[in-house]
Amino acid sequence: MRVMQIIPELKLAGAQIMMENLANQLASDSYDVLVVSLYSIHTPISDRLEGKGIQICYLDKRDGLDIKVIKKIRECIKKFKPDVIHTHSYVLKYAFEASLGWKCQRIHTVHNIAEKETTHINLLLEKVLSKSKLIKQVAISPLIKKSISEYYGIKESSIPMIYNGIALDKCDKKQDYSLTGDSITIIHIGRFEEQKNHSLIVEAAEILCKKYNTVTFNLWGEGILKEEISEQIDQAGLTDSVILKGTTSDPFSELSRSDIFILPSNWEGMPITLIEAMGTGLPVVVTPVGGIPDMIDDNSSGLYCENDPSDLARKMEMLILDANLRRRLGMAAAEKAKKFSAKVMTNEYVKLYGESR
Missing domain, CATH: 3.40.50.2000 (Glycogen Phosphorylase B;)
Known part of the structure; x- marks a missing residue:
C-alpha cells in the first residue's frame, strides 16, 4: 500500500x-x-x-x-x-x-x-x-x-x-520522584497561542513563587503571543523563575529532567505533548477540556484544575509537597500512556x- x-x-x-x-x-x-x-x-x-x-x-x-x-x-x-x-x-x-x-x-x-x-x-x-x-x-x-x-x-x-x-520507546521513563535539593522544575510544551493559556500559567506562577522561591517554570515553544507573555513575565517580576526556552527537538529529555507537567489549555484535541509527558511518567496538572478527560482521570492519573490561576497554583503545590502523590500519579499516567x-x-x-x- x-x-x-x-x-x-x-x-x-x-x-x-x-x-x-x-x-x-x-x-x-x-x-x-x-x-x-x-x-x-x-x-x-x-x-x-x-x-x-x-x-x-x-x-x-x-x-x-x-x-x-x-x-x-x-x-x-x-x-x-x-x-x-x-x-x-x-x-x-x-x-x-x-x-x-x-x-x-x-x-x-x-x-x-x-x-x-x-x-x-x-x-x-x-x-x-x-x-x-x-x-x-x-x-x-x-x-x-x-x-x-x-x-x-x-x-x-x-x-x-x-x-x-507516540513512539513510547523514546520515553525516558521517570524512576525517581524525589526533588533534586530544594529545586522544583515545572514544564509546559506548546505554541504561544490563545489555546494554550500561557497567561494563566504566569498568573499561577506569580502565586506559587511567592511561597516557593526554588520553583522554575520552563515554557517551551514559539508563537504569536510569545512577546506578550514575555512582557507579562517582566511585569510580574518573574524573569528568574519563568523561563521562555524556545523550541526543542527532544521533548523527552526535557520532560525527564522535570518534576511536574502542566497543560491548562482553553481547548484541546488530543495533545501529543500530554501523551509524551504521560509516557515519561510525569505527574500532570491539566484542564479537563477536549480529549483530555479521555486521557487523564482526575486524582488517578493526573490532577484537573479549573481555568483559574489560584486553582492551578493549588494543584501544583499539592504535587510539590507530596512525593508519594507525584509517584502514584506519574506511574499511573505512564501505564495509561500504553493505550496511546x-x-x-x-x-x-x-x-x-x-x-x-
Whole structure:
C-alpha cells in the first residue's frame, strides 16, 4: 500500500508530530510513504523523517490562497501513485481537487474540535465532501467526534475515532520522584497561542513563587503571543523563575529532567505533548477540556484544575509537597500512556485504509 500524507508544514506542533509518528510506523511496517509539505520549511521533523529514508515533497506554497499548489499536488500524485491520500488541517481544499480523477481513498484527520479546525470558507466544501462520503473524516477523541457530527451534520456513528500515538520507546521513563535539593522544575510544551493559556500559567506562577522561591517554570515553544507573555513575565517580576526556552527537538529529555507537567489549555484535541509527558511518567496538572478527560482521570492519573490561576497554583503545590502523590500519579499516567502508542494508532489507520478501499 502506498500512502501519501499531506500537511501544511512540518513545524513542531501536535498534528505534525502525530503525522511523523504515523509515517515512521507505516514505513517500519513496510508501507510506501510520501510526505507532502505545502510550505518549504525545514525543521527537526523533516530532518528526522529524511533520516529514516522517508521522502518529503516540498511545494513552495505562497502565503494566502495559492491555487498553483493544486497542480503541484497533482504532479506528486501522478508520480507517487498513492492508494491512500491522508490529509491534515486545511490542505483538504487543495488535495481533494488535485486528486479528482485519481482512484484512491481519501482520509482526513480532524485534530481539534471542528469549529476550531476549519474556517467558514472551507466549511461548505468539507461538509459536502463528508456527507457525500468522498472523504472519510477521522476524530482523535470522543469530543472531537461529537463536534464533527454537530458541525458537519454527519451521523456520529459513521465517524471513525483513532487516538493519537507516540513512539513510547523514546520515553525516558521517570524512576525517581524525589526533588533534586530544594529545586522544583515545572514544564509546559506548546505554541504561544490563545489555546494554550500561557497567561494563566504566569498568573499561577506569580502565586506559587511567592511561597516557593526554588520553583522554575520552563515554557517551551514559539508563537504569536510569545512577546506578550514575555512582557507579562517582566511585569510580574518573574524573569528568574519563568523561563521562555524556545523550541526543542527532544521533548523527552526535557520532560525527564522535570518534576511536574502542566497543560491548562482553553481547548484541546488530543495533545501529543500530554501523551509524551504521560509516557515519561510525569505527574500532570491539566484542564479537563477536549480529549483530555479521555486521557487523564482526575486524582488517578493526573490532577484537573479549573481555568483559574489560584486553582492551578493549588494543584501544583499539592504535587510539590507530596512525593508519594507525584509517584502514584506519574506511574499511573505512564501505564495509561500504553493505550496511546504509535503502533496501536498505525494499526487502526491501516484497518481504516483497508476498509475504505
